[in-house]
Amino acid sequence: MRDREEAVNYLSELLGVEEWKVREALKRGTIRRVKLxxxxxxxxxxxxxxxxxxRGTLVVPxxxxxVRGFPKIERALLLEPALRTRFGDGGRVVVEEKMNxxxxxxxxxxxxxxxxxxGGLICPYTTHRVRELCGEELRSFLEDHPDTVVCAEFVGRExxxxxxxxxxxxxxxxxxxxxxxxxxxxxxxxEKRAVDEYGLERVRCFGEFSVEEAVEEVPRIIRELDREGxxxxxxxxxxxxxxxxxxxxxxxxxxxxxxxxxFAFDLGRDFVLTRTIRxxxxxxxxxxxxxxxxxxxxxxGRAIVEGLRxxxxxxxxxxxAVEEVPLTFASMRWYRRYEEFVKHVTGGTHTLExxxxxxxxxxxxxxxxxxxxxxxxxxxxxxxxVL
Amino acid sequence: MRDREEAVNYLSELLGVEEWKVREALKRGTIRRVKLxxxxxxxxxxxxxxxxxxRGTLVVPxxxxxVRGFPKIERALLLEPALRTRFGDGGRVVVEEKMNxxxxxxxxxxxxxxxxxxGGLICPYTTHRVRELCGEELRSFLEDHPDTVVCAEFVGRExxxxxxxxxxxxxxxxxxxxxxxxxxxxxxxxEKRAVDEYGLERVRCFGEFSVEEAVEEVPRIIRELDREGxxxxxxxxxxxxxxxxxxxxxxxxxxxxxxxxxFAFDLGRDFVLTRTIRxxxxxxxxxxxxxxxxxxxxxxGRAIVEGLRxxxxxxxxxxxAVEEVPLTFASMRWYRRYEEFVKHVTGGTHTLExxxxxxxxxxxxxxxxxxxxxxxxxxxxxxxxVL
Numbered sequence: 001m002r003d004r005e006e007a008v009n010y011l012s013e014l015l016g017v018e019e020w021k022v023r024e025a026l027k028r029g030t031i032r033r034v035k036l037x038x039x040x041x042x043x044x045x046x047x048x049x050x051x052x053x054x055r056g057t058l059v060v061p062x063x064x065x066x067v068r069g070f071p072k073i074e075r076a077l078l079l080e081p082a083l084r085t086r087f088g089d090g091g092r093v094v095v096e097e098k099m100n101x102x103x104x105x106x107x108x109x110x111x112x113x114x115x116x117x118x119g120g121l122i123c124p125y126t127t128h129r130v131r132e133l134c135g136e137e138l139r140s141f142l143e144d145h146p147d148t149v150v151c152a153e154f155v156g157r158e159x160x161x162x163x164x165x166x167x168x169x170x171x172x173x174x175x176x177x178x179x180x181x182x183x184x185x186x187x188x189x190x191e192k193r194a195v196d197e198y199g200l201e202r203v204r205c206f207g208e209f210s211v212e213e214a215v216e217e218v219p220r221i222i223r224e225l226d227r228e229g230x231x232x233x234x235x236x237x238x239x240x241x242x243x244x245x246x247x248x249x250x251x252x253x254x255x256x257x258x259x260x261x262x263f264a265f266d267l268g269r270d271f272v273l274t275r276t277i278r279x280x281x282x283x284x285x286x287x288x289x290x291x292x293x294x295x296x297x298x299x300x301g302r303a304i305v306e307g308l309r310x311x312x313x314x315x316x317x318x319x320x321a322v323e324e325v326p327l328t329f330a331s332m333r334w335y336r337r338y339e340e341f342v343k344h345v346t347g348g349t350h351t352l353e354x355x356x357x358x359x360x361x362x363x364x365x366x367x368x369x370x371x372x373x374x375x376x377x378x379x380x381x382x383x384x385x386v387l
Numbered sequence: 388m389r390d391r392e393e394a395v396n397y398l399s400e401l402l403g404v405e406e407w408k409v410r411e412a413l414k415r416g417t418i419r420r421v422k423l424x425x426x427x428x429x430x431x432x433x434x435x436x437x438x439x440x441x442r443g444t445l446v447v448p449x450x451x452x453x454v455r456g457f458p459k460i461e462r463a464l465l466l467e468p469a470l471r472t473r474f475g476d477g478g479r480v481v482v483e484e485k486m487n488x489x490x491x492x493x494x495x496x497x498x499x500x501x502x503x504x505x506g507g508l509i510c511p512y513t514t515h516r517v518r519e520l521c522g523e524e525l526r527s528f529l530e531d532h533p534d535t536v537v538c539a540e541f542v543g544r545e546x547x548x549x550x551x552x553x554x555x556x557x558x559x560x561x562x563x564x565x566x567x568x569x570x571x572x573x574x575x576x577x578e579k580r581a582v583d584e585y586g587l588e589r590v591r592c593f594g595e596f597s598v599e600e601a602v603e604e605v606p607r608i609i610r611e612l613d614r615e616g617x618x619x620x621x622x623x624x625x626x627x628x629x630x631x632x633x634x635x636x637x638x639x640x641x642x643x644x645x646x647x648x649x650f651a652f653d654l655g656r657d658f659v660l661t662r663t664i665r666x667x668x669x670x671x672x673x674x675x676x677x678x679x680x681x682x683x684x685x686x687x688g689r690a691i692v693e694g695l696r697x698x699x700x701x702x703x704x705x706x707x708a709v710e711e712v713p714l715t716f717a718s719m720r721w722y723r724r725y726e727e728f729v730k731h732v733t734g735g736t737h738t739l740e741x742x743x744x745x746x747x748x749x750x751x752x753x754x755x756x757x758x759x760x761x762x763x764x765x766x767x768x769x770x771x772x773v774l
Contacts, residue, residue, distance in 0.1 A: 074773050082772025245773070264664055272663065273655045280648065280695025281768070284703075293693060294685075301688025306680060308667025316671075381668070385469025386461050386632070 007033070010061040011044060017051035025050055031059075036344055038124045038337040041109065045120030056120040060109060067107050067116060067149055068184050073234060076247045077281040080215050086245055087237060091211045094189045094238050095218060097204040098246055099175055100164050100231040101155030106130065108142040115154070117161070121345065124337040126154050128330055129172050134200055141198040148187075150195070151178035153203060160342075160367050163325040171328065175203040177234065186240040208238060218247060219286065226251045250296060253278050254303045261307030263321050263371035265378070276300060312378065321374035327352075329363040342367070394420070397448040398431060404438035412437055418446075423731060425511045425724040428496065432507030443507040447496060454494050454503060454536055455571050460621060463634045464668040467602050473632055474624060478598045481576045481625050482605060484591040485633055486562055487551050487618040488542030493517065495529040502541070504548070508732065511724040513541050515717055516559050521587055528585040535574075537582070538565035540590060547754050550712040558715065562590040564621065573627040595625055605634065606673065613638045637683060640665050641690045648694030650708055650758035652765070663687060699765065708761035714739075716750040729754070 012019040025031040030050050035042040046057040046069060056069030076082035087093050104115040104126055113135055115126040138150060156172035157165045166173060176195050179187040195202060206221050221233060232248030253275040260271035283296055315321065329335040339352045349372050355364040381387060391413065399406040412418040417437050422429040433444040433456060443456030463469035474480050491502040491513055500522055502513040525537060543559035544552045553560060563582050566574040582589060593608050608620060619635030640662040647658035666687055670680055702708065716722040726739045736759050742751040768774060
């Protein structure tokens, strides 16, 4: 784009939104321009819902492309009323696993696959790991279905955003959960199965159920996932017309609480009330007996109190409020691209360090995510005793 | 006050703040006018710090009276650095009990005692119960010391703001913790003891210590208070020049967490992170062993998960999100005055109901405090399953 007015013009046309609204949105930062060394095209992203487009929508003016943001999935706090109200008595649902990674939208520009984060940023790390994992499969699928976006969970230990090991994806892995037309329509469960023929992996599907069956089955599935330390499920209309619902496990809540209290002054506020409320409702709906309730409560309390205490001990012993994620890059070139991206996105609180460079050019690195507020507050409390 | 400009004039003069600032503050609601049937004079209160006066400052123009708001007491999260930084190595401190009630400021207007809440409202209930309890003692003290305010904790089961039973105050009780000149100076510990001669009760004092002793003694005192289910301590400069510090017990944190989760959608956000952080720092500073840590964590988890679960069960069984506090009034006249006050302050979410009227005119009543957000949210989750 040569100048802002040209951008206004293009965006207005591509989004079908009046120019003055686009101009205002650019000024307020609702629409932001991104131009880094990767990708080699400039794009715009919506940091809030705007003009009928979801937050995270990404626009590439020079390729006339609009990739809609992935809609927020509503959470069931009580399964039974949620299933009945959302899908109706006699309705049917497909239950899929909700994996704990980050939601990426995969699309194609001039024969190359790109991965967009939830916020509408094209992530060089995710993009190049996905290309390695299943670039050919995706390209082939997207060539046959040119006006679509593949929505998938990028997971694994080497995921910079949510580092969590999955047996089926020890380093990283990609699992498709939706396909969406560019115009916003989600493919039905039946249609979506087309990705299998291209060799793409889908998230686990636990089956199709009537609402009545699901009321019994989902808690059973959730208990099983809980024992395996996995996150939860997304419950979908098989035709993908009614919006889906998510529902998560005790172990996911506890794991997130412990993580939140490791960086309490950064994450506590957003995490603690939501997760504890989920626990209260789950215990209530499942009518747990005293023993189960005691165990659940002890897990919650331990995550909170020990999470914070261990973090304080680490900081007293000279550690910072830093989360480290191991990452592997195909080359120094990709490392540099991601380094630039991380700096752009975090303003320098997250940094990359090289651990080793292999003979084949692969780079082992570590991403250090610094939680600045926690570090500053705890340091000050160590010194002054007060907040 | 005949009109706003007259009020601006008076307030400006009494507070020593320029007229335009007072006018602006009245317009923005920083200064609010209160005129109810009790007291029979009009007054103004500051809902935020303003012009060098603390939030809760109360101004009675027709009696040329300004009662300063009680300053917020800073909390120690780690005792040792807090004591050393605040009071200096070699410094001395007085340790007093922090009781769990509400902070009232007692002052005199034309020979009558009035009780102001933290927010600067003259509470008819507190005022008349205090007059019954120790009206003569207070009057006598305030007559001898005309330009002072007595700062005290109003506690007990029949406290509408924090209903908590104390063995030394089964229904209600009043315990002095500070005396302050109208100009803002707090009396030293030695000076303050003058209230004893008037028959007024002071909060428990655990003694005067050097900072070095206090580092050892305060945790011991806190553990004792914890076992008794009491709230904590306030640690003061004996000369009352350096600002005091407060420090609270595990049992107080747990009790408040359980209460907060009974009305989770109203109180959760403000309570849960603060209390859990206090627990983490206390466990860290006291270097608790695994067993103590487990016990603390279990208490915290139980307060949270069971607090919410029990509240949900009560609401499922037809109860609302309502806290009930028993109150006793000396007469119907005082009942009506408080009824008007409660309506003015809460806009009708809290209501009073008469339980019985004794032959001597005393009225037993119950205050029903409705937590509207919790009631609405939970009702909607019971129906729709989602938030």
